[in-house]
Amino acid sequence: MPRPTTPSTMDRLLVQKYDKEDCLAAIHGQRVPMALGLPLVRLCVVRGIRYHPGFAEELYGLDPLFTRALNARRIMSNVVPDIQNPNEVPYCIWHPQTASESTYRQLVACYPHMRYHVGRACAVAGYTSLYRELAILPDAHIAEEARECGNLDIFDHVMAEPAQYNVMNDYLRLVNLENPEKTCLNGDTAVCWSLDSKQKFTTADPYNEEEHLGFGSQGYFENDFNITEDMSIDDFQSDKEFRFDVTSLLSMPLPLHLPTVEKDLLILMAAYYGDIDRYARLRRPERILNEIECCVHGIYHNTQFALWWSQQQPSSKYLVMAVNARLIMNNVLATITPETSPIDLPYLIWYPTIAAPSTYLELARRQPTMVPQILRSCIVANYTDLFDVLIADAVPDLAVLAEAEESSNRHYKARLDQRVLELGIAPSIECYTEWKMWSTRKLITSTTSLEKWMSPQLVGTNSPSLYNGIQCDATSVELMSSLPREWIPINSSKPVFLNYTEWPL
Template sequence: MLVEELETLRESILSLELDPLRAAIRGQEVPHDFPHELVYKCLVAGIRYHDGFAVELRGKSIHQSLERAFNARDIMSNRLPEMENPEDIPYCFWHPDVPSQETLRQLLKAHPTLFIRYKVGRACAAGGYVKLYKELDLLPDVAIAEEAHDSLPASKGIHDIVMGTRNLYRVMDDYNLCLFDEPQVGAFLNGDTCVRSALDKRQPVHHEIFPPPFDITEDWCLAADGKRPEERPIPSDILSLLYAPLPRQLPSVEKDILILMAAFTGNIDRYVRLRRPRPINGEMQCIVRGIYHNTFFAKWCYEQPDLAVLQKFVHARFIMNDDLSWLNNDRPFSKEDVPRIIWYPQTANRTTYLELLRLIPELKQLVAQALVVSDSPAAFARLEPEITPEIYAEIMSEARSDAFQEFLHQRLSKEEEEELAEWMELPHDIHDSPQGTHFG
């Protein structure tokens, strides 16, 4: 999820009262209105965890996810619901409770589809139903293997059957709640399954919520209270994987921290293996850091269509490498194609910055700031830049050539210098600088 999308989501949540949502999650009270998707998520959580809750809403076509939640609760309570349409059938009916083998057999008889067979196989892995699993005659699916591994020792029989095969397949897609169009042979365990222990880790409903990478229960793993994901300690088995080679069969771990660190350090192999289909919280920021510090990672990102939004940061890395070959004649370039920082973690050659200015004249102020960082006072003075707060701060924050300060003193009054010095004392976001303020 991009920053803009997350901000839009959170702005729309701010007006919601949280106490009614917590009451819905606890199965205590049905909300009076449904102004936001989050209300349905909370209600789904309440329905799945509290048998008999909100049954007055059943069949009223308020939201399809509610019908699936009612049906999942029925199955987990060993009742077989009437599900006439495919969209009525829940993806997950093995959390928070696992139905009995008899209920699963009845479900198979009522809905003898391939999709249901794999879902039943998944429920078998959660419940340790080896006999029923063998009857299903399924491909050795990594999702079932990971679910069985998560349910050890009860599911050791199923785990051994699946892992004992020559090839594993990717059949169930927990990200998109479906089966893959074509089973992918040669798969391996990679933490791409939403196992029951992951569903047990709930996030408290709050105004700064972040949608989880999986939503197989359609409730965002919401809880009425508890610790937010970022507040929980990192397990030792995950920490050890930060400095050790990844095993071919990755254990069932919360791999988000591994994804973030792979992106942060620009480790292409680890990142490509671990990344999820959609960015997780903080991932895009970590990718930007990796781009700035690793040229090869930057080049790889440059060639990924789904990372096109980050191309301007790749341009910065190329600039610092004295490479302007990306400025071709295929399209016009503007200051929007270059980020605010083009001199860290290393500066480019002075001639590179000047050539960049020749090719994109509207980058004058940014190039001037880069020339300050690269300690090139003569080239800086020839540009005659406006003395913005950013340029003033860059000159005054570190030991620079005296020529820079002389340039300032010739163009600023005492009052203007005092105002700029006061601005330096304030906290600033480099992505939100006061571009409309100029002196000189």
Template sequence: MHLPFTKGISHHIILPRSKKMATAESELAHLVPPPGYTAEYYAASLERGRIRQSKRAEESLRQHLAAIRGEEVPSSIDERDLRTLRCLVRGIRCHDDFAIKVARQDGAASFPAIIKRAINARAIMSNRVPPDMGKEEEEEVPYCFWHPDIPTEETLRELLARYPGSAAMRYKVGRACAAAGFTALFRELDILPDVAIAEEALDAADKGREIYEFIVAQPVRYAVMDDYNLVVRRDPVAGACLNGDTCVRSTLEKRQSIIDSVYGHEVSVLDRPLLDITEDWRVDVEGMRFEARTVDSKALELLYKPLPRDLPTVDKDILILTAAWSGNVDRYARLRRPTWPRMIDGEVQCVVRGIYHDTFFAKWVSEEKDMYPRFARCCNARFLMNDDISWATEDLKVEYLPQLIWYPHVASEETLRALARLKPSMVPWIARACIVADYQRLFEELDPVPDNDLRGEADRSGNDYYHAWLMRKAERIGFDWNAQLDRTGYSFPGGDDKDWMYTVLFQESGMCGIREGQMGRFGLPRPFYDADADVLTVDHVGFMMEGAADCIYSTMNSVLMYVTRANRAQGTRVTADHEGSHGGHGGRGGPGGRGGRGGRGR
């Protein structure tokens, strides 16, 4: 099927489906029809349903592409349809004629506020101040009107005249001045030295140099514009520094495609960037996953150098992940994005690794009120490895009981024995720790019920006793080893759907195949050390065991090797503007990207 609206892109429309699903033909061959249906009729009915679903997916993609290109208004504009809204916002902000067309649609007055903001932003960027935009506090007033285009200085002055008493509008105009280099107008605004405006000016290079130098020269800088929440603070934060928390124009130029790069269908899950001042999720016809973009040379240097007071204009995601991974409290506390409960992709997994390897980092995390509650389980595991079980109180929630308690260290035999008395429900995990540490006497005392996780640990043990013990007891109690084969791979005894948190830890501990050849212990591709990488991407951190089709199967060791040899082997190949060889978006899946649980976007 060849579709004119996807010129230059793979045209085969395939509905997103689980990797575990077989082909349609093999599925139909094994169907058991409901009572009253013949197998042929039931199979034909299912096939008709799939065809209808395929046609709906095809039409959805066509409408979204047409909206982005400013060619067609979607048939339905519903504030609950987030993807359609973002595609429409993108088209409006980029195409003035299209924005005017949308504004003149029947029922435009009842459009969601996000559409009205986009229409007004496009008008301002086209040097028209909308007469019906309303007061500054109203929802129709856009936060950003300096991308993709910047209004003229005269238009900005007209905006100021329209809102003479609005401090928020003065800061927004100041931001546009920084992007365009309107130094004279900026000095007339009488605003506080805002670090967001300084970062925008720094990103504008020579055009914004004078504004940037003026702001950073002030003895006290302030955080006034909040790009995460799209507000201008009424109570600015004094003593701020440039910290990479501004969505500058160069960031907005990095787009994500709505088209799957491999199959050509519409991607099932789009990143929702943490920084999204244009409110379009940075969607486009062409683009790539944010994690597949090359880490620029400035960020690369900051991986191993002290952080300056003012960060250069870099995407700091790789810095956040490595700070969390290494358990560096100072760096992580400064760099992490203030968007709880949302985190960037891989952050949860790297924080877990940092907790397990650094007691002081674990202690800090345990006392942070705005941290992910499930981190308490990991902190308790780290404390247990230090032979501390004071956390094992009677009222401790079940979900805070640690599970992975045998890596990177194992508590003493006496500590584990005491824990088994306090928390009998932890016996399966304690028994597994006993196998790792070869606490044979305690293992016998615990007398655990056999399961596949214990058997797997026994098979890896250098002591054949545990395997033999489990086989004997399984035979004695009639345990069926095949009963658990349908369980999700990398899981713990009694584990839950939060096991994806441990992906990075699994990789380095050998629980995902690093010790066992090309295929991982659970049938997943083995992570590798990408020692020959020409560029470094966030994907190299290795927090996604499976998922995006263009995702790199790697481990943090790839990052470490790249950094240590970069100056010698990479030379000038590390460039700030190189975007890598990946294209499009391969969707989401696996433990690092389930519906945002690992966090999405920037």
């Protein structure tokens, strides 16, 4: 019987196998897993390389990901590596530790194109003399890093210049030496302390090539930033602490240069209100959690935000439906033709405003499949004549009947009952669109629940609703931002509700 052969080093990159002990061993710099095909395993290896000098040296040159990590580790260990390929240049060379000032000086001498990487490391380590020697453009990321690390000499030096630039890009891990754009401090920097916030890995599912199935779970969450290329993977989960209160920034114009903040809540609320200027400035290249839901709400409630989105070629069907809905409610059917794709047709077309009867009638002619939501619009708007015209040939569903039940005009219920008898079939609704049963009255939201601090988690998006199957509720943010500070239950160990009996005390 032939003995099993060990995969070659290159073949190991194709072997997809999850083993918890392998991941732990890699994180702690104890053993390089045999199977290196899973993205999670690679992240664990990179994590081990960065924190453990001498680990996984045999992987040098095997894959640019590992080579970059090994080069970064060598630099932080005060060894200037021999970098032959641009793909092997590491981005972050200052975490989990900084090199000596002399090492960074040697690095720039060997690789002048890394002077901004070194400048960033100076901002972390406080190497003011070396920073001044670099004679680089005043980069906003270096300024934010220096401010966060308390190295105010470098921060003041950058901010004293007439303009700041986006030379570094922490989202893409790129340095633009050719044509950097002027910018402001905008919270787009993965500052050093944020890299110590870790996520605990979970089980990863290998890709099944025969069944063409993707990852059921990749074993980690994608971070907004990944400048260390390890997604902050570890064997423990850091407590999520919101270190900066953005409440005051929600109710004032944004300063030219953002102070140190975690800006996700600012992004969500700018989208929620449809504030074009704030949203366009604050948003990240990749959407954050709940951003689409907030954008849909903003589009529905702000025509100008809808028009702005119509020019952005939105990639989400929910954004397209919201734009079309807002235009319909504005009595504009320019985007709705008989050829419009069903995936772009909205359901909620009667809130927060209603269209004219003639608009709904023309909409029914162009898109007969939209008659159910048009009937609901007629009930909400009390367009009795149009309702009677459309119901004559319509097949009502349970959602239309539910809307009629809530109407004070009993004509709609009577006419629907008559139509059901004529058809001789029971009204129904598809199981995957049961959200259509959401009451129109529930679109008007309120809350009295108090939290201890402001965070993006206060934006509720858990329940599917009439907003074409998604929901967005920021009333908790609105409540918390309105409270006098002494009303916030920071010392309460149980849920607190604003009822003017038990709270405020």
